[in-house]
Amino acid sequence: MVTTCRPDEGRRDRTVTLDEPTRVPKANADWFELAKEFGLFSAGRQFLLSINVPYPNAVDDTDVEGVWGLVELLDDWDIMGAGCAVGITGSQYGCPAFVMSALDGSVFVQGTVWQDSIGTAVLPSPHRVQSLRDVARLNVGKPYRTADEDKDTLAWLARQDGSRGD
Known part of the structure; x- marks a missing residue:
């Protein structure tokens, strides 16, 4: 929802x-410049990447849920090219379709294809955006979520301006 x-x-x-x-x-x-400037990376260049995981008993490859995977940026990386080509950060070479988060949820990053361009959108302090808060609130207590996920979501919702989390 970053691009919205x-x-x-x-x-x-x-x-x-x-x-x-x-x-x-x-x-x-x-x-890379936006990720560094807005604090996507931890000290060890780690961040969270939304990864599509098929639901149990999935009917087809669109029956997926996005889950956060912990990743580390290596010295040799290609988010917009090779990462997209293998389907991790996009649909094909040069066609990004990814969502990333700092480990503490203090910044979200989304890669996308527009009508005439590709690019990156960054959203610092996403906890301040009402539309994101509304979606997060709706997800608390869903049967497919764990108690820890609900706890993390509630902590994210409880943030005040300037808070970077635990």
Whole structure:
């Protein structure tokens, strides 16, 4: 939902046009700069990546749930190219479709394809955005969520401005 947030809610974007011959390296550089600037990485360059996991008894490959996976950015990385090509951070080379979070939930990052560009949107302090708070609140207590997930969500909802969590 990062791309649905407005600039006055804190959202920042960087995009590269689809016809740009070096769009993947430029989009990678933009992603990295925004991730560093807004605090996506932990001290060990770890962050959370939303990963699609099939539901038990899934009917087809669209019957999935996004779960947070702990990942670490290695020295040799290619989020917008190779990561997309293998389906981890997108649908094909140069077509990002990912959501990331700082370990403490203090910043969300989304990669997407627009009509004429690809890019990265960053949302610092997402706990301040009412639409995200509403969705989080609706998910508390769902039968597929664990007690720890509900506890983490409630702690996220309890944040005050400037709070970066536990």
